[in-house]
Amino acid sequence: MIRSAFGKQWSLKRTLLASLLGLTLTLWASSAAIVYVEAQQESDELFDQSLMETAHLLLSLVENEVREHGLGQPIVLSMKGHPNSHRYLLFQVRDAKHRVLYKNDGAGDAALAPDAPDGLSWTQIDGKRWRLFTLWDERHELALVVAEPTSHREDISSRFFYKIVIFGSLLAVLATAAIWWSISRVVRALQRSADEVAARTPNDLAQVSLNGVPSEVHPLLLSINRLFGRVRHTIEHQQRFTADAAHELRTPLAAIKTNLQVLQRARSDAERDEFISGLGASVERATRLVDQLLMLEKMDPQSGTVATPDQGDLAELLREQAAHWQAGCAQQDLRLQLDIASAPCALHADSMRMLLRNLVENAIRYTPAGGRIVVSCGRQEGRSFLRVADSGPGIPPEMRERVFERFFRLAGATLPGSGLGLSIVARVAELHRAQVLLGPGLDGGGLAVSVLLPVE
Numbered sequence: 135m136i137r138s139a140f141g142k143q144w145s146l147k148r149t150l151l152a153s154l155l156g157l158t159l160t161l162w163a164s165s166a167a168i169v170y171v172e173a174q175q176e177s178d179e180l181f182d183q184s185l186m187e188t189a190h191l192l193l194s195l196v197e198n199e200v201r202e203h204g205l206g207q208p209i210v211l212s213m214k215g216h217p218n219s220h221r222y223l224l225f226q227v228r229d230a231k232h233r234v235l236y237k238n239d240g241a242g243d244a245a246l247a248p249d250a251p252d253g254l255s256w257t258q259i260d261g262k263r264w265r266l267f268t269l270w271d272e273r274h275e276l277a278l279v280v281a282e283p284t285s286h287r288e289d290i291s292s293r294f295f296y297k298i299v300i301f302g303s304l305l306a307v308l309a310t311a312a313i314w315w316s317i318s319r320v321v322r323a324l325q326r327s328a329d330e331v332a333a334r335t336p337n338d339l340a341q342v343s344l345n346g347v348p349s350e351v352h353p354l355l356l357s358i359n360r361l362f363g364r365v366r367h368t369i370e371h372q373q374r375f376t377a378d379a380a381h382e383l384r385t386p387l388a389a390i391k392t393n394l395q396v397l398q399r400a401r402s403d404a405e406r407d408e409f410i411s412g413l414g415a416s417v418e419r420a421t422r423l424v425d426q427l428l429m430l431e432k433m434d435p436q437s438g439t440v441a442t443p444d445q446g447d448l449a450e451l452l453r454e455q456a457a458h459w460q461a462g463c464a465q466q467d468l469r470l471q472l473d474i475a476s477a478p479c480a481l482h483a484d485s486m487r488m489l490l491r492n493l494v495e496n497a498i499r500y501t502p503a504g505g506r507i508v509v510s511c512g513r514q515e516g517r518s519f520l521r522v523a524d525s526g527p528g529i530p531p532e533m534r535e536r537v538f539e540r541f542f543r544l545a546g547a548t549l550p551g552s553g554l555g556l557s558i559v560a561r562v563a564e565l566h567r568a569q570v571l572l573g574p575g576l577d578g579g580g581l582a583v584s585v586l587l588p589v590e
Contacts (some may be wrong), residue, residue: 151310151315158309166298174291182265188223189269193278196227196236197271224264224281230274246279257281273410291566327355339366352534390417443566448477448511448520450586451486459494467503475512475520479587481566489562493522493583496556501526506576518589523582524574559583 224246227236232245247257255266264281271277314339327342334340341359344352393413400406452474463470497507505525512519563570566589575581 147317154313154317155306155310158313159306162302162305166302169297170291170298173294177290177294181282181287182267182455184519184570185265185267185280186254186269187248188214189225189267189278190544192227192280193269193271196276198280200276222283222286224259226279228277230277230278241281241343246281250279253317259283274333331358337481339363339369346527386419390420390542443480443482445482446479448479448481448518449474450484451481451483451490452509452520455487455490456495459498462495462498463507465496466498466501468498468501469506471506471508473510473512475510477511477513479518479566479589481587482562485562485565489585490520490522491561492556492558497522497524497560500524501580505580508576513589514586516589518587520585520587521582523580525576525580528575528579528581529572556583559585 193560223238225238226234226241226246228234228245232248234241234243234245237243242424246259247268250257250266250268252268252270255268257264257266263284263286265284267280267439269278269280330342339362341362342355348581390413393409393416396502397406397409397413400409453471456472460470492508494507501507501524507525508521508523510519510521510523560570563585566587568585571584571586573582573584
């Protein structure tokens with residue numbers, strides 16, 4: 135059953151059955167009526183032709199009798215009357231004055247339809263309709279009138295009509311059974327799919343089977359399967375995000391707990407200040423991790439909160455952050471070089487700032503004191519680019535694909551980090567339809583991260 139926009143239910147099966155059966159019966163009735171009318175017309179033509187041939191034959195016999203005996207003698211034809219002449223055929227031979235010279239049984243003594251025209255016509259005899267054919271000889275002395283009752287024709291038409299009705303009824307029964315079977319087969323396929331979906335548990339999002347369903351239903355089931363896939367991906371994403379967040383937050387929260395316990399046992403102001411400083415660092419690390427997780431979740435396409443990029447220029451974002459990066463590099467005894475040129479592209483400012491912050495902060499964190507960092511932007515080969523290069527330890531070529539995975543960190547990494555920085559970079563680049571390339575950095579080592587963005 136299907137519920138319409140007005141809340142009423144209607145049956146697809148009954149609707150299809152009524153429509154198809156009604157159309158089939160209408161076509162059959164129309165065809166039967168046309169066949170019946172055509173057959174009746176053909177039958178009338180055959181009866182008329184037979185009536186005319188009979189008249190010509192009888193007239194030739196009459197003319198032969200007249201030539202032998204003349205009109206002075208009664209016309210005698212050696213013909214035996216039909217046992218039911220009043221139901222089959224009547225004929226008369228009369229002269230120009232409408233005097234009946236000869237007739238068969240049942241024709242009567244009075245002239246049959248004396249005012250009837252020559253040829254075929256209709257007349258009434260004893261309140262019944264008869265078909266009449268009047269034929270004159272060449273000298274126009276004798277007229278032969280042949281009359282045939284319509285009852286004979288009507289009997290044949292009635293028998294033909296009953297045969298059509300019986301055949302049509304059988305056809306209607308067979309058509310109903312065939313249409314019912316066809317529609318039931320389609321509905322059974324839909325019902326199987328509906329039962330399969332209804333039997334699912336909330337966590338069972340496997341694809342609905344497409345075996346045995348009509349091709350017209352495939353788009354609907356494919357759309358349902360795609361919806362299940364998106365829901366399944368969303369659930370997996372949420373579960374993964376929850377597990378990752380719980381796993382990564384365990385370490386800073388444990389550090390916060392440890393620092394609090396130690397702070398409670400501090401024996402001097404110096405120890406207390408030291409533990410407070412450690413507590414602040416742990417809180418800052420947890421805060422940064424939460425911010426990164428929330429940003430990563432916000433930029434996920436499944437969240438539905440990703441904004442459409444607007445036209446902008448990377449050079450403005452770099453100039454905006456330059457002073458902050460200079461201060462950070464000065465604290466770590468690093469040299470920062472900025473090479474800024476116009477780089478127009480469609481960008482989402484907040485997420486691009488997050489990308490820049492992660493790239494530059496990673497470079498500052500992993501570049502040893504005395505090293506240098508180059509941040510540049512511009513246009514190259516029809517695309518705008520952003521590049522952050524450093525003279526740090528770099529990333530081995532075989533590991534450059536894996537560093538974009540969440541929480542992935544290189545073996546032997548000693549500096550604190552969450553392993554989310556390059557994951558955020560990859561997500562922001564995907565949002566901007568950009569390409570991220572990793573390559574060698576400065577002074578024969580280090581790492582260079584290039585982000586290539588389409589101009590439009």
